[in-house]
Amino acid sequence: MKLADNKATLSFSNGSPSVEMPVYSGSIGPDVIDIRKLYAQTGMFTFDPGFMSTAACQSAITYIDGDKGELLYRGYPIEQLATQCDFLETCHLLLYGELPDAKGKEDFTKLVTMHTMVNEQMQFFLRGFRRDAHPMAVMTGLVGAMSAFYHDSTDITNPKHREIAAIRLIAKMPTLVAMAYKYSIGQPFIYPRNDLSYAANFMRMMFATPCEEYEPNDVLVRAMDRIFILHADHEQNASTSTVRVCGSSGTNPFAAIAAGVACLWGPAHGGANEACLNMLEDIQRNGGIDKIGDFIKQVKDKNSNVKLMGFGHRVYKNYDPRAKLMQETCKEVLAHLGVQNDPLLKLAVALEKIALEDEYFVSRKLYPNVDFYSGIVQRAIGIPVSLFTAIFALARTVGWIAQLNEMISDNDYKISRPRQLFVGSEKRDVKPLVQR
Ligand code: CMC
Numbered sequence: 139m140k141l142a143d144n145k146a147t148l149s150f151s152n153g154s155p156s157v158e159m160p161v162y163s164g165s166i167g168p169d170v171i172d173i174r175k176l177y178a179q180t181g182m183f184t185f186d187p188g189f190m191s192t193a194a195c196q197s198a199i200t201y202i203d204g205d206k207g208e209l210l211y212r213g214y215p216i217e218q219l220a221t222q223c224d225f226l227e228t229c230h231l232l233l234y235g236e237l238p239d240a241k242g243k244e245d246f247t248k249l250v251t252m253h254t255m256v257n258e259q260m261q262f263f264l265r266g267f268r269r270d271a272h273p274m275a276v277m278t279g280l281v282g283a284m285s286a287f288y289h290d291s292t293d294i295t296n297p298k299h300r301e302i303a304a305i306r307l308i309a310k311m312p313t314l315v316a317m318a319y320k321y322s323i324g325q326p327f328i329y330p331r332n333d334l335s336y337a338a339n340f341m342r343m344m345f346a347t348p349c350e351e352y353e354p355n356d357v358l359v360r361a362m363d364r365i366f367i368l369h370a371d372h373e374q375n376a377s378t379s380t381v382r383v384c385g386s387s388g389t390n391p392f393a394a395i396a397a398g399v400a401c402l403w404g405p406a407h408g409g410a411n412e413a414c415l416n417m418l419e420d421i422q423r424n425g426g427i428d429k430i431g432d433f434i435k436q437v438k439d440k441n442s443n444v445k446l447m448g449f450g451h452r453v454y455k456n457y458d459p460r461a462k463l464m465q466e467t468c469k470e471v472l473a474h475l476g477v478q479n480d481p482l483l484k485l486a487v488a489l490e491k492i493a494l495e496d497e498y499f500v501s502r503k504l505y506p507n508v509d510f511y512s513g514i515v516q517r518a519i520g521i522p523v524s525l526f527t528a529i530f531a532l533a534r535t536v537g538w539i540a541q542l543n544e545m546i547s548d549n550d551y552k553i554s555r556p557r558q559l560f561v562g563s564e565k566r567d568v569k570p571l572v573q574r
Pocket of ligand 1: 372
């Protein structure tokens with residue numbers, strides 16, 4: 139970051155002296171006002187719940203222009219990465235800053251592939267869960283438990299440990315998600331097969347059984363790989379910020395990523411894909427396309443607390459470029475499987491059309507986000523709805539770990555410790571029990 143030409147001046151109406159604050163520019167995007175000395179200079183904090191106007195860090199990984207609907211990983215547009223690269227190339231880019239050349243790709247693929255198995259003991263930990271546990275509950279536990287299995291990569295201050303932890307996490311997440319799934323349906327775990335691509339290996343671990351091999355299908359594998367690429371990183375979203383805050387205490391990488399998994403679970407974030415599919419199924423059960431009008435009415439009613447899941451985004455106020463790519467994949471997968479007449483897809487298309495024309499959504503700049511279509515694709519591939527968010531977690535792991543490692547390698551990093559505007563009781567004395 140570099141100093142901008144101008145400075146910011148904060149003045150007060152009560153005559154307190156005004157303060158000047160430096161302004162910094164990044165390579166693209168809005169400038170930032172550096173308020174780090176504000177408290178020392180004025181005795182005041184800034185107030186920004188939800189981080190509406192706060193840049194909490196500097197980062198060189200992912201850039202979003204919400205007005206243009208632009209998403210760049212290390213400068214490359216998501217549209218080009220999704221159509222010209224595979225997920226492991228994207229992981230290399232996010233982790234190391236550059237796309238690999240052919241040799242680099244081969245080496246990186248080998249490196250990740252060598253770590254796809256998990257410690258055999260982990261399955262006993264997994265077996266402690268109820269079979270009907272939500273996969274995200276299981277994943278939060280399994281990822282956190284990795285710190286108990288891989289002691290030689292838990293020192294966050296050691297760059298080698300950080301790199302090994304990153305590779306282990308990226309390599310083992312598909313194995314763990316597939317294990318969580320197999321456990322929930324009572325089937326034996328399927329070990330990884332390292333001659334397959336990252337996405338094909340994941341699908342095989344999900345769908346093969348010891349008595350029947352799974353033949354990876356190119357169209358479906360490509361769709362899965364695209365889901366991974368589109369979810370790989372998204373700058374300082376809630377779960378990534380959680381990983382950074384958690385990691386800022388110096389905790390080990392597996393613990394920090396487990397915190398990210400827990401945050402992602404919420405329906406306003408990664409849980410939206412599951413919530414969106416559940417919403418479509420609900421509408422379908424309650425009358426289908428003919429009842430969309432009633433549903434939209436509920437969404438617009440402030441007192442109903444009903445949201446159109448898969449719509450809206452804190453940053454994208456034009457369109458979500460990931461949604462466009464996901465919509466393409468959705469069409470390709472449904473055509474390939476011959477299920478274009480899927481009633482949920484028809485419902486989704488009708489809902490989208492109404493919402494895009496409705497004044498409520500137009501005036502609030504609410505557009506479909508990536509989750510609106512990813513659920514339909516995953517369901518068509520045969521993935522159960524309850525596993526959608528775990529697949530998001532699998533894909534986002536590279537973003538989390540790249541952002542965590544970026545933070546730790548930054549000499550300026552400090553433990554995250556926000557302040558507050560206290561509105562509770564002033565100091566008072568405890569009365570003896572008989573007088574209360
Ligand atoms: N349906 C109906 N109304 C909505 C929706 C929605 N999906 N999203 C926002 N609004 C309304 C909201 O009620 C508010 O209205 P008003 O100004 O009258 O009070 C206005 O739009 C602004 O919304 P906000 O809640 O202030 O916006 P936010 O930036 O705090 O929230 C969001 C962003 C993604 C949490 C929200 O749009 C939402 O809950 N969407 C549904 C869940 C969803 O699809 N989440 C996935 C996000 S993309 C994947 C990811 O990155 O995790």
